[in-house]
Amino acid sequence: MSTDSHTWTSNTDLAAVATWLRLCRRVVVLTHVKPDGDAVGSSVAATRAINLALGGVPGREVAVPWYWGPLPDWMKDVIGPTAYRFIDEQNRAEHDNREDPDGVLIVDTGSWTQLHEVREWLLRRTDIAAVVDHHRQGDPDVAARRVIHGNAAAVCEPVAELCRLLLNVKSLRELPLEVAEPLYLGLATDTGWFRHSNVTPGVLRTAADLLEAGVHHSRLYQIVEQRDRVSRLKLMARALSSMELHDRDRVAVLTLTLKDFHDCHAASTDSAGFSELALTAEKVQVCVLITEAFVHEGDGSITKVSMRSKEGPDAVDVNAAAKALGGGGHIRAAGAKVSASVAETKKRVLASLGVKS
Numbered sequence: 001m002s003t004d005s006h007t008w009t010s011n012t013d014l015a016a017v018a019t020w021l022r023l024c025r026r027v028v029v030l031t032h033v034k035p036d037g038d039a040v041g042s043s044v045a046a047t048r049a050i051n052l053a054l055g056g057v058p059g060r061e062v063a064v065p066w067y068w069g070p071l072p073d074w075m076k077d078v079i080g081p082t083a084y085r086f087i088d089e090q091n092r093a094e095h096d097n098r099e100d101p102d103g104v105l106i107v108d109t110g111s112w113t114q115l116h117e118v119r120e121w122l123l124r125r126t127d128i129a130a131v132v133d134h135h136r137q138g139d140p141d142v143a144a145r146r147v148i149h150g151n152a153a154a155v156c157e158p159v160a161e162l163c164r165l166l167l168n169v170k171s172l173r174e175l176p177l178e179v180a181e182p183l184y185l186g187l188a189t190d191t192g193w194f195r196h197s198n199v200t201p202g203v204l205r206t207a208a209d210l211l212e213a214g215v216h217h218s219r220l221y222q223i224v225e226q227r228d229r230v231s232r233l234k235l236m237a238r239a240l241s242s243m244e245l246h247d248r249d250r251v252a253v254l255t256l257t258l259k260d261f262h263d264c265h266a267a268s269t270d271s272a273g274f275s276e277l278a279l280t281a282e283k284v285q286v287c288v289l290i291t292e293a294f295v296h297e298g299d300g301s302i303t304k305v306s307m308r309s310k311e312g313p314d315a316v317d318v319n320a321a322a323k324a325l326g327g328g329g330h331i332r333a334a335g336a337k338v339s340a341s342v343a344e345t346k347k348r349v350l351a352s353l354g355v356k357s
């Protein structure tokens with residue numbers, strides 16, 4: 001196994017993968033654990049394109065995607081009637097009751113850690129596997145055929161081209177809507193709905209072509225981004241009203257207690273993304289979310305710290321601050337678990353950021 005970026009390179013191209021797929025009678029499509037918009041979008045688009053190209057029909061599909069781990073809330077709305085298989089303890093990959101596939105297509109990952117649930121099954125089939133990915137690192141031994149587009153914003157960019165080749169159309173504009181829509185979803189979600197620094201002229205051209213194929217941008221946005229529970233909004237209001245500003249408004253600290261979750265009828269997952277909330281303020285360079293943990297260890301309280309900092313030449317290294325608290329992460333996103341009360345944790349966080357409280 002290797003995650004050496006020098007060996008994580010293409011050894012074939014999309015045209016060759018399309019030609020190879022055309023010869024397959026049954027294809028299993030895999031993607032990473034906890035699939036996101038790009039993972040679901042690319043796997044659903046590839047599945048539908050293969051079935052359309054090779055005559056797979058409901059009940060006798062040529063391609064079926066397999067998923068494991070928690071699926072997004074919007075999964076049903078995006079995958080619709082397309083058949084898929086969910087892998088878990090009861091339904092192991094090995095319990096496949098159909099004839100063995102002669103092709104395995106892996107999209108949006110090439111890492112064994114992301115494919116852990118099907119590892120044993122896949123290990124015996126890497127010679128009939130192809131991976132299409134856009135990550136900078138991966139394990140070359142997951143698949144005999146590899147197409148790695150490390151500069152693509154979303155894997156849906158190269159997968160769009162694969163679908164075009166499979167369906168033998170001149171332009172992405174001519175893709176059927178059922179293929180174009182999931183491709184657009186991956187492009188949109190991996191670029192933060194076309195806001196992140198990975199947006200290139202190519203991304204926008206591809207998106208424009210998919211819109212011409214009939215994709216309904218605002219319908220997709222609504223399905224994926226506008227489905228929060230009201231309890232999450234109530235919890236967000238609590239988090240924002242708890243905001244304290246330090247270091248001349250450069251550091252914002254938000255806190256959430258178990259009582260906040262209880263009062264809002266919120267689940268622990270409802271605070272996802274709150275550590276970025278205060279970064280929308282011009283002066284704020286670091287946003288910290290301190291959450292009282294649902295699980296207590298012994299009789300002491302545990303808090304979770306999540307820190308985010310703004311991009312730029314003076315970006316605050318929150319990884320260093322998190323390390324001082326016993327955690328870690330990346331320069332602009334890091335976290336830690338602290339065995340202390342919320343008030344005590346707040347003091348330690350500010351100290352870790354070099355701020356006098």
Ligand SMILES: [Mn+2]
Pocket residue numbers: 038039108134153154155190
């Ligand atoms: Mn991706």
